[in-house]
Amino acid sequence: MPCLFPNLAPYHTGFLDRGDDNRIFFALSGNPLGKPALLLHGGPGSGILESARRHFDPDLWHIIQFDQRGCGKSTPSAADFANTLSDNTTDHLIGDIDALRYMLGLDRWLVFGTSWGATLALVYAQAFSHSVEGIVLAGITTTRWEEIDWLYNGMRLFLPEAHQRFIAAIPAHLREHHPVTAYHALLNDGDPAVRQKAAFDWHFWEAGSISAKKQDGGMADLPERWRDPVFVLARARLCAHYFHHRAWLADRQIIDNASKLSGITGILIQGRLDLQGPPKTAYELFREWPTSELVMLDEAGHSTGDRGMAAAIMAAIDRFAKTA
Numbered sequence: 001m002p003c004l005f006p007n008l009a010p011y012h013t014g015f016l017d018r019g020d021d022n023r024i025f026f027a028l029s030g031n032p033l034g035k036p037a038l039l040l041h042g043g044p045g046s047g048i049l050e051s052a053r054r055h056f057d058p059d060l061w062h063i064i065q066f067d068q069r070g071c072g073k074s075t076p077s078a079a080d081f082a083n084t085l086s087d088n089t090t091d092h093l094i095g096d097i098d099a100l101r102y103m104l105g106l107d108r109w110l111v112f113g114t115s116w117g118a119t120l121a122l123v124y125a126q127a128f129s130h131s132v133e134g135i136v137l138a139g140i141t142t143t144r145w146e147e148i149d150w151l152y153n154g155m156r157l158f159l160p161e162a163h164q165r166f167i168a169a170i171p172a173h174l175r176e177h178h179p180v181t182a183y184h185a186l187l188n189d190g191d192p193a194v195r196q197k198a199a200f201d202w203h204f205w206e207a208g209s210i211s212a213k214k215q216d217g218g219m220a221d222l223p224e225r226w227r228d229p230v231f232v233l234a235r236a237r238l239c240a241h242y243f244h245h246r247a248w249l250a251d252r253q254i255i256d257n258a259s260k261l262s263g264i265t266g267i268l269i270q271g272r273l274d275l276q277g278p279p280k281t282a283y284e285l286f287r288e289w290p291t292s293e294l295v296m297l298d299e300a301g302h303s304t305g306d307r308g309m310a311a312a313i314m315a316a317i318d319r320f321a322k323t324a
Contacts, residue, residue: 013028
């Protein structure tokens, strides 16, 4: 595995005031005179990952990150029940991205996204292709219904015990609904105890689907920050909100509009063993996007920490670093 660049603290942080009571937290790292790169986090609602910037040479790149609406340090938080999330949609996020670009005085930037961040990167690039110098994606998703249903129903073929726990946590009166619909209702219940339990149950299922280890369905299975009640509530509400509304995208919208990416070089890095984002999506996108390249890693899953992922991501980024 290649050596990632050392831990890097931002040289500047701040808030982008969007004029609709949303304040978007952003962090700038690396070389302010370097080539600009926008890093889009997953989730939805996972927030800035400090480790993501370690794929970029800080001497060459101006590294730009932000917490998407409702998560991380952006306000208001999705963990706050008073936040109805009515102003938190894919279109709102796209507007935030270009407002950030404008505030920073940038013409074009490289866009890097993983998982849900890949979906967001693609929608943004299709809307603002003139602002995108190139795209690097890992763990490719397009958030069409087929992919959403796979995440919360289809994977039971591989994880029957974990899925049974996930479904058993749904009250009887909601079990006739799709799991996303049921959890969306629970995460918006008037009882804070119901919301909090649903948030942890949502994350227990996700933890089981990203690990090859046997899961017991308890707190010990969760990554450290997934044990934080506020974090999991905000993230689960955002995930369910976006997936319940199918990200406000027409089914197959991204793949069917791949021609809008014509002329943009895209490097798609995909683990063949990716359960959360099966390779079919990356392959279909590659077939419809003539200026894209597909890097299939036979021993990797969804995590950027899987075998071969870091090397492939850093090699792709390095190629763009060398362009004029």
